[in-house]
Amino acid sequence: MTDRVSITVTDGVADVRLTRADKMNALDPAMFAGIAAAIADLRDRRDVRVAVLSGEGRAFCAGLDMASMAGGGSGLKLSERSHGESNLAQHVCTGWRELGMPVIAAIHGVAMGGGFQLLSGADIRIAHPDTRMAIRETYWGLVPDMGGFALWRGLGREDVLRELVYTSREFSGTEALSYGLVTHVDDAPYERAMGIAREIAGRNPHAVRAAKRIFNDLHDMDKAAILRAESAEQIALMGTPNQRESVAANMGRRAPAFVD
Known part of the structure; x- marks a missing residue:
């Protein structure tokens, strides 16, 4: 797609890769632009039911490329709300959460600073146990x-997050699991992520997107609003072709054929 990010779609699963392997996928201006472009590309696609985000080479993302950002040359305008509620730097992380389809991060090697915030935007996070992480x-x-x-609300214990932020200490993928900051650890995180992605891609895509909408608003709604949201999404789904196909496929013990 760009010289920083590639997207390949197979059977409803988008394989999204950071492709700056020689720099451990560090974030420079071109990487910010490439990630934003990938999010924009995925936003309106209906052939994608789930996305897997990973990094080529030895790392998921080593964080900011400090050399490219030195001297104010990044071009980032932190006070500018250029992407809805976010500036560009925020959007490359929060934009994944805002996509209609679920996003799974496959994490290995290093995920530091901005790289850790980037993986925090995913719905599900699979990390190699020896991944080096730090806020x-x-x-x-x-x-x-x-x-x-914003992404850490409801993710892990707040006192642990405070300690990690205040000290900036390094921790492993295994520790991140114990803190509630990743979903699973696996010696083959990309393969595990793709397996989960294929499973999600086999569910009614409209139901999965509806569930993500509820999850996204969960921490901003009171109980009554949550209950109304559940009912509204359910009413919109019941009796639709994909919902009926879910029942028929399960009853017939066959793979479903959904319409995106």
Whole structure:
């Protein structure tokens, strides 16, 4: 798709890869632009039921490319809300959560700073147990500002997140699992992620998208609003061709044939 991000779609699963392997997929201006372009491409696609986000080479994403950002050359305008509620740096992380389809991050090697915030935007996170992770910004005298605080609501224990942010200490994929920051650890995170993606792709895509909409609004709604949202999404799904196909396929013990 670009020289920073590639997208390949097979059977409803988008294989999205950061392709700056020589720099451990570090975030430079071209990478920010490439990720934003990938999100824009996926936003309106109906042939994609789930996306898997990974990094080529030795790392998922090593965070900001400090050399390319030095001297104010990044072009990032932090006060500019260029993508809805977010600036560009925030959008490359929060944009995955805003996509209609689920996103699974397959994480290996290194996921530091902006790289950790990037994986936080996924719905599901599969990490190699030895992945080196850190919320690194206070090491540089800064705060996480790529949407991390918004994405971490309801994710893991807040006191643990506070400690990780305040100290900027490194932790492993195994530790991240114990903190509730990743979903699974696996020695083959990409293969595990693709397996889960294929399973999701075999469900009614309209039901999966409806469930994601409810999850996305969960922490901003009171109980009454959540109950209304459940009912509204269910009413919209009941009796539709894909919902009927779900029942018929399960009763007939066959693979469903959904219409996206």
